[in-house]
Amino acid sequence: MSDFYDKAGKRLDLIAWARLREKLEYRLVGHFQDERVEILTLWMGIDRDWEKTGPPLIFETSIHVFPGSDVAPEFDGERYYWRTEKEAKEGHEVVVACYRDGIHPDFPVRDLQEKYSSPAQETLQ
Numbered sequence: 001m002s003d004f005y006d007k008a009g010k011r012l013d014l015i016a017w018a019r020l021r022e023k024l025e026y027r028l029v030g031h032f033q034d035e036r037v038e039i040l041t042l043w044m045g046i047d048r049d050w051e052k053t054g055p056p057l058i059f060e061t062s063i064h065v066f067p068g069s070d071v072a073p074e075f076d077g078e079r080y081y082w083r084t085e086k087e088a089k090e091g092h093e094v095v096v097a098c099y100r101d102g103i104h105p106d107f108p109v110r111d112l113q114e115k116y117s118s119p120a121q122e123t124l125q
Helices: 014-021 085-101 106-117 119-124
Strands: 028-033 037-043 059-065 079-082
Touching (some): 028 085, 037 085, 079 106
Antiparallel strands (some): 028 037, 037 059
């Protein structure tokens, strides 16, 4: 069994996954950049849920702080993982809002992830 998935969470073989990875317009979910940071949310298509606690974590939001920036260094290299494109889009907006407000996104992101992992939410989808 493969651990490669399309944006809808459907399993793919390696060749199909690689073809989709070539397409930036398919991979890109969210992008924010200013003179201090770049925040990217991408479909990765590889399950990052090593413990297999639910549907695959196939989207990633990452923060890249530019050298010489006055942004707190603990922001640089932060990564957050999402199960669906909807979560990834919302998560991207949360991370960008946290950056703009000068707060670390860990707690707001955790709240969002808990919202989507609650049994009540799963029945609504």
